[in-house]
Amino acid sequence: MxxxxxxxxxxxxxxxxxxxxxxxxxxxxxxxxxxxxxxxxxxxxxxxxxxxxxxxxxxxxxxxxxxxxxxxxxxxxxxxxxxxxTPDELDLQAINKTFTISSTDLEQVVILPYLVEILRREAPGVKLAIKKLELDQLASALLTGEVDLVISNPDFVPPNYPSQCLYVEEYCCVASCDNQQVKDEMTIAEIARIPQLVVSPSRGDFTGAANQWFREQGHPRNVVLSVPTFTAAKACIAHSDLCGFIPSRLLPNTNLKKITLDKNIPGFEVISVWHQRSSQDPLHRWIRDQLLKITDKKREVP
CATH class of the missing domain: 1.10.10.10 (Winged helix-like DNA-binding domain superfamily/Winged helix DNA-binding domain)
Incomplete structure (x- = not known):
């Protein structure tokens, strides 16, 4: 020895x-x-x-x-x-690195503008790459480092990964301002009979976040269109007889009218998720802290 x-x-x-x-x-x-x-x-x-x-x-x-x-x-x-x-002291002004985030267009509207503002001011050498949410590749993308951080609904992200809740979102039922089938106030039973749209990032299925809840109420809904983004959902609803459920932070919209229901469908958390290997990375931790500060301020979307 x-x-x-x-x-x-x-x-x-x-x-x-x-x-x-x-x-x-x-x-x-x-x-x-x-x-x-x-x-x-x-x-x-x-x-x-x-x-x-x-x-x-x-x-x-x-x-x-x-x-x-x-x-x-x-x-x-x-x-x-x-x-x-001893952790290295983070010199934001000296960092030259690309940080990749995968998210839906909801987070790209609600969070991204404020994160860009902070990065340009405090860490100008950090390049930010935003990728669309590829649900079936998230786990491998985080593992390999292809994606540094995912911001999404907990239902879409890999289980057992480190995460933090950024905010809680509510759904609003909306239809086109020209849609004569809907009223300002409706019951769940009535709205379930209106043809509906769901947002399904990357998978294109017709389940949507509220399908199970509608079935539990005894009123399965009639979903006829699946789109990958909320941006597409708003445009399609505005130009059709469809209704759908849009996160409250993406409203108001001049082409859509909000429908008040007799029951509120469940909302959802928006969380950030990363791989365990990135938990102690100084830049990664700093960006996660900035996301919390952004969402804590509860700014309104322009």
Whole structure:
């Protein structure tokens, strides 16, 4: 067994302390251990380094010449270990990096403009790449680093990944201002009979977020159109006899009228999600903090 494999950090800290204090009792107090524990570590060091290291006196210990020669090396090793465990200071002005976010167009309207404003002011070297939400590739994209952060509904993101809630969103039922089939106030049963549109990012299915809730009310809805974005949903509703459910932060819209229902459908959380390997990255943590600050301000969408 090599000498290196027989030495550990506790022994180095004992050696460092004794070289400074030259007293076993004081070193034990500093390290929060017993004096016997310090003596045991010193015994191991003597065997490993093949030197007495310290000579006992009536006032403490005196280092041998060999022990004194080790002091600058021990200082350097412990300083290097301390630096290893100390997070690098984040110099935002010096960073040149691309950060990739995957999200729906809801978050691109509600959050992105304010994040861009902050980045241009505080971290101008950070390039921001926004990708559409590819639901079936999110887990692998986060794992490989193709995507740094996902902002979306919890139902769309991979489970068991680190996340934080940014805000809670509500749905509003809307139809075209020209749609004569709808009234300003309607029941769930009435609205379920109106042909509807759902937003399904990347999958193009017809389930939508509220399908299960409508079935639980005893009024399955008639979904005839699936689109990948809320932007497309607003345009299609505005030019058809369809109705749909749009996040409240994307309203008002001059081409759409809001329908008040006798029951409110459940809202949803908007969360940010990342891979565990990015949890301690300084830039990643800073951007996550900025997202929280943006959403805490509850700014209205222009």
């Amino acid at each position: 090599s000498a290196l494999s027989r030495i550990d950090i506790k022994q180095l800290r004992v050696l460092h302390g004794l070289l400074q204090e030259r007293n076993l009792s004081r070193v034990a107090d500093q390290l929060g251990v017993t004096q016997q524990a310090v003596s045991d570590q010193l015994k191991k060091l003597r065997t490993t380094l093949d030197d007495r290291l310290f000579i006992r006196t009536s006032n403490g210990v005196i280092p041998t010449p060999y022990a004194e020669s080790l002091q600058p090396k021990i200082d350097h090793i412990l300083k290097a270990l301390e630096d290893l465990l």
